[in-house]
Amino acid sequence: MIIHDIIAALQNATSPVIKILVKGEASKVIVLGFKKGMVLKEHKTGVSTRLVVIDGQINYFSTNGIVTMNKFDDLDIPVNEPHSVEALADSICFLIHV
Numbered sequence: 001m002i003i004h005d006i007i008a009a010l011q012n013a014t015s016p017v018i019k020i021l022v023k024g025e026a027s028k029v030i031v032l033g034f035k036k037g038m039v040l041k042e043h044k045t046g047v048s049t050r051l052v053v054i055d056g057q058i059n060y061f062s063t064n065g066i067v068t069m070n071k072f073d074d075l076d077i078p079v080n081e082p083h084s085v086e087a088l089a090d091s092i093c094f095l096i097h098v
Helices: 002-010
Strands: 017-023 028-034 039-043 049-055 057-062 065-070 074-077 083-087 091-097
Antiparallel strands (some): 017 028, 049 091, 057 083
């Protein structure tokens, strides 16, 4: 019920809601919940990561520019690339670390 928990927490949230869905020895799946207008500040990842939009629409910002992502779009995030995310609509995303 992780996604339901995130949706409920977003009702009163002022920043993205983040929870781990699955964690293994060599992988992890993280769920990100956004209300329209929320921003995940610029940061880097130290592991290979794929971003998947499960619902909604986001802008992914990196040194390579802006990518608008819609429901079911996915994108590989390069290791150590500074990036941020802005929700253009209420959104749920998966981050898959492998």
